[in-house]
Amino acid sequence: MNTAAGDVQVGAASVRPAGVRSAGSGPPLIEIRHVSKSYTRGEQVVPVLTDINLDVGRGEFVALMGPSGSGKSTLLNLVAGIDKPDAGVIAINGEDITQLGEGDLAGWRAASVGFIFQFYNLMPVLNAFENVELPLLLTALGRAERRARVEMTLALVGLADRMDHRPNELSGGQQQRVAIARAIVSDPLLLIADEPTGDLDRTSAAEVLALLRRLNEELNKTIVMVTHDPRAAEAARHLIYLDKGQLTDTSPFAGHVA
Ligand SMILES: Nc1ncnc2c1ncn2[C@@H]1O[C@H](COP(=O)(O)OP(=O)(O)OP(=O)(O)O)[C@@H](O)[C@H]1O
Numbered sequence: 001m002n003t004a005a006g007d008v009q010v011g012a013a014s015v016r017p018a019g020v021r022s023a024g025s026g027p028p029l030i031e032i033r034h035v036s037k038s039y040t041r042g043e044q045v046v047p048v049l050t051d052i053n054l055d056v057g058r059g060e061f062v063a064l065m066g067p068s069g070s071g072k073s074t075l076l077n078l079v080a081g082i083d084k085p086d087a088g089v090i091a092i093n094g095e096d097i098t099q100l101g102e103g104d105l106a107g108w109r110a111a112s113v114g115f116i117f118q119f120y121n122l123m124p125v126l127n128a129f130e131n132v133e134l135p136l137l138l139t140a141l142g143r144a145e146r147r148a149r150v151e152m153t154l155a156l157v158g159l160a161d162r163m164d165h166r167p168n169e170l171s172g173g174q175q176q177r178v179a180i181a182r183a184i185v186s187d188p189l190l191l192i193a194d195e196p197t198g199d200l201d202r203t204s205a206a207e208v209l210a211l212l213r214r215l216n217e218e219l220n221k222t223i224v225m226v227t228h229d230p231r232a233a234e235a236a237r238h239l240i241y242l243d244k245g246q247l248t249d250t251s252p253f254a255g256h257v258a
């Protein structure tokens with residue numbers, strides 16, 4: 001593909017800083033081409049994203065930073081199929097999700113994307129086990145298999161001993177780890193995280209980041225994470241900036257990236 005100024009290919013040799021391991025192979029998992037998005041408020045059209053181009057390879061862990069209001073969450077929501085662009089193509093695993101109707105898009109999202117939010121978004125009346133089981137209720141898995149998967153995933157995030165705790169009986173860091181378990185339990189193609197450490201103290205944030213890093217390094221999960229926190233950005237393999245509707249540059253933290 002031709003790469004104009006301002007385009008970003010995460011995982012491409014041309015922008016991969018020295019010392020950063022090659023993670024993905026084959027075609028990119030995420031291909032964003034000429035994507036634009038604006039919102040209309042009354043008479044006023046507010047452009048948020050303008051002709052965005054981005055490739056993210058399989059197995060990458062990308063941090064997306066930028067000023068408040070620059071459109072980071074908007075871009076994540078487009079990649080997660082929660083919202084649609086005004087123009088352009090968003091291909092995930094070769095499939096242009098902008099062409100899917102609402103029903104197909106909802107099905108695609110359930111099967112393909114794990115979303116981690118700043119405020120966890122757990123169901124307060126359900127315990128940790130039941131919260132993590134929720135996405136599996138949309139699948140054909142039987143009860144025993146669901147139980148096995150949920151227990152394995154909660155063990156993976158270090159909460160095997162908290163399965164019957166409700167969210168209000170867990171710390172913020174533990175709640176976020178339950179939310180991460182919920183995001184990965186159905187083994188999605190892609191993990192999307194919008195400020196996953198934004199509401200956490202430093203220790204809990206470090207635990208959550210260590211967990212995301214393990215998911216990336218050991219289970220080869222592809223992660224796109226928005227963050228304002230330089231420490232969180234350092235956990236990622238690549239850093240991209242969004243400002244004034246444009247992706248601008250990569251990896252000033254390159255020296256810190258593993
Ligand atoms: N549903 C909406 N209707 C109208 N304008 C919106 C809507 N959602 C977002 N915007 C506007 O789009 C711009 C980008 O918002 P977005 O939430 O993507 O920013 P952000 O980079 O995630 O900011 P923050 O770092 O504060 O979370 C903002 O100016 C916001 O006011």
Ligand SMILES: [Mg+2]
Nearest residue numbers: 072073074194
């Ligand atoms: Mg945001």
